[in-house]
Amino acid sequence: MTTALITGSTAGIGAAFARRLAAQGHNLVLVARDTKRLGEQATELHDRHGIEADVLVADLSTEEGIAAVEQRLGDRTHPVDLLVNNAGFGNKGRYLEVSMADELTMLKVHIEAVLRLTSAAGESMRSRGRGGVINVASVAAFVPRGTYGASKAWVVQFTQGAARDLAGSGVRLMALCPGFVRTEFHQRAGMGTDNIPGWMWLDADKLVAAALADLARGKTVSIPDPRYKALMGVVKLTPRGLLGGMSSRTGRKYGPQ
Secondary structure, three states: OOEEEEEOOOOHHHHHHHHHHHHOOOEEEEEEOOHHHHHHHHHHHHHHHOOOEEEEEOOOOOHHHHHHHHHHHOOOOOOOOEEEEOOOOOOOOOOOOOOHHHHHHHHHHHHHHHHHHHHHHHHHHHHHOOEEEEEEOOHHHHOOOHHHHHHHHHHHHHHHHHHHHOOOOOEEEEEEOOOEEOOOHHHHHOOOOOOOOHHHEEOHHHHHHHHHHHHHOOOOEEOOOHHHHHHHHHHHHOOHHHHHHHHHHHHHHHOOO
16 A cells, blocks of 8 residues: 655545545555644544554644654655645735744745655655656746745746656656635635635545645646636636736735735
8 A cells, every 4th residue: 555645634625635545545644733633643544444544643834843844754764655745725914914923934835845755755765767857836836926926836836847857767857836715725725715705616526636636647737627728728828917907806806814
């Protein structure tokens, strides 16, 4: 049986990955900050699917948290075959309305943690000649919109570049770029969602199924829904100046900064 490590596993997209992978028979290492929720999740998945589910309490906005997950990923005696870098959050407010401390915390979770954990997993996987990494980004990566979008753009560019460098090694890397997903994301950031059109919402379980299929096909970027694929096609054709204005207005109305 193979083992998958999922950060931010207790809610939203991370929880959907845990459910799907457990149902497919993968053992899990579940990573999050909430000890109680992690324990409940591990017990439920073990009882329902008969898999082994270990828990690792770690806050990826801290040096100690990142180092703890790095150490687990580097354990050659209990190798991780799939890493899902899912942990992340959004800040409510426009640029210069969000504190610098909160901006830097976001960059630590979205960029430093992703770089270090991907590297730790990649080293171990390359030595074994197999493995996969899914870095959860966002369609916000493709529009000029604040720190959140910029950090997710880094995730996409980094993942694509690393995938090219590791081509032929047996290690697959993919950036997953969802749109709006019904999770705790907006609630935790204190953002209202009543003004987001119903058609823009994605189901987390369907998203994960599509993402895993894209990873199996060798894609390095996954936009797992036809609606958002069409929207991103329009984005590619829109002049950057016009796109900046549109994304600024849309971001104030719908999304994180």
